[in-house]
Amino acid sequence: MKMAFCLFKYFPFGGLQRDMLAIAKACMNRGHTVEVFCGLWEGDSPENISVNIVNITGFTNQRRNRSFYEGVQERLAKADFDLVFGFNKMPGLDVYYAADSCFATKAYEKKGLLYRLTKRARESLKYESAVFSRESTTQVLLIAEKEKSKFQRYYKTPDQRLHLLPPGIAKNRILPNNYLAVRTQFREEFDIQPDEKLLLALGSGFKTKGLDRSIRALSGLSDKEKANTKLFVVGKDNPASFIKLAKKLNVESMITFFSGRDDANRFLMGSDLLIHPAYFENTGTVLLEAMVSGLPVLTTDVCGYAYYVADEGMGVVDASPFDQSSFNKNLASLLCEPRDIWFDKGRRFSETADIYDLSNHVAELLEGFVLQS
Template sequence: MRLALGIFRLQPAGGLERHALRIAGVLAERGHDVTLYTTQGTDSAPTGVKLSLLPNDGRTNHGSMDAFGQRFAEVGTDAELRIGFQRLPGLDVLFCADWCYLDRDHPKWAPLLPRYRTLTRLERACFDPSSKTKIITLSAPQLAAYVRAHGTQADRTVVLPPTIDPAHRATEPTDAAKRAAARHHFDLPERAVVWLWIGLQPMVKGLDRTLEALAKHPEAMLLICGTDRTNRKTASLLAAAERAGSGSRIRVVGMASDTQLKAAFAAADFLVHPARLDVTATVILEAMANGLPVVTTANCGFAPHVDAANAGLVVPVPFEQRVFETALTHAANAPRETWSRHAITYCANPRLYSGIEHACNLIEAGGNDEDWRRAAQAAEAGLSAPKP
């Protein structure tokens, strides 16, 4: 089939961007004619995938997304299916990694704002009952939020199993030699308690909460991957950490390659992910798949896997900084080697790596209601992962 895939940009390469490239690559491997439309490309497009750059016409974030939606609707008109990775008009299939915009807390005057009206219109283009777009979501709470807001029909929605890349899975916990080498690489003391934080959105993913806790844990060091000082909010948070006296205990990696991430997982004692909102928090399972215990918040889509595996601690919501800091203290003194073994065992389950294949099956079925129904049933059969 001729498939047109649309994603606003491919850089910086966060979780959604990596998903889009993996899906495009698998579809091309299956023999489809795949064109990926975007405003900002990448040098690492999968073999067989054609990249087509569209101009970025907007002056604001919401204006840019609206303009991209209009541009994407005008190109690739010979495609048999149109697949979007953001909420856009005219899609056959939406791969949705975002939380419902209408389900968020908005002030009463928000509907007066162009941003609110634009984002609401784009969301309704996919989720309103009058839409024909078939929708792939990543977690049950995420889908429930859309249904609450829009009344979206169940027969055109599906929740994927996790989408972890099996190439990134470890088969045994990190040994002492690899750990020492990784710590040397990041200039981390051998005996320090090392926290790993990964993300591009410092406030959404709780970097501020992590830095506040770091100031009260002088035995700990923090390794930051994803964001860096070019992000104004990150720079502000790091400057505040310097003033608090904890700057020397922070290492900022920025955008990390797969090799660097593997080293970061090996160097750390546990992942800290006190997010305010995270549809899945894929990084939780990525850490566990590398034997790294996790301290996270209960409002992350994949937080139940931490409890199911007995591979760390889940902080309840509503969030309290004091409770989070207590959890970090407990984690520093917990049997992390046991947590690590539990994580490795749990993440041997092949269901945790099946999401991308199911997503591609669903896209291929997007033009036929009965094929979609069968593909959706197969995807949702792989949702739950049993305890080890």
């Protein structure tokens, strides 16, 4: 089968981008041909996958999104694909990978009429309707069960077109047998003392991930705890406003920023706590990555995968509405827990949880959709 994968922007270390590549490779391993149509591509091109760069014009996000859609349609009209698989909402898709939340919920429940009248909102609703409306034939792959009811509330999407996927965690995140040696080497490399606590904020999009909340939590620690605690922030984003906040709260010296890295598993094993107070997170794959790495988690209940943390007792899930003082207390409490118990819990979770087969599951679904068409 010949498949077209459509993604507005690719950059290394993005969650959606990693999922796209993993699914593409799974399809290719099953003997299919995959071509990627992308508006922007940062980093190296993958082996054996043809990447087609679509020219994008316009100064606004709304105009650039439309330009990408029009460019993709022009390219697809000149080729013969068995299936068109989109990772951004747009008309004309056979299958959509629903990594984004329901825009209609935001537009109608969190914004006013004036917002819905803007060109950006109207076009976003139009593209979302093209995927989810009752009249559409697009099959939808959901990665967050909580979003299903939201889409159906506004678009009456039939159940048979909505397919819930399992999580997809890379197995290289699982705690290796030599994890203590990896941890020791990592902490020596970054001059983390044995008695120091290292917090990890991992993921691109610092604002959505609640980095400001993490910085405020640092400032809420006692002087003794501050002297013994560091925060590593790893991800793609502009840190300027967060550095400014850290300076204002006198915790700048406790924080180190890193761009996206290939060795995130070392950061997970070398740290003492994943701090992830997201404002919104459709799933939160990093929570599961931390857990199978034996790293406890402090997060918020808006994350789709937060229930794994609660069910497995792998940290604390802060309840909504978010309260900074409560979050600060939970942080201080978790920092007092002995590190070894989390390695044992993480090992048991990694051996029993069904969280590794997303890409192959998607590949099987794509094959079935083509056979049914």
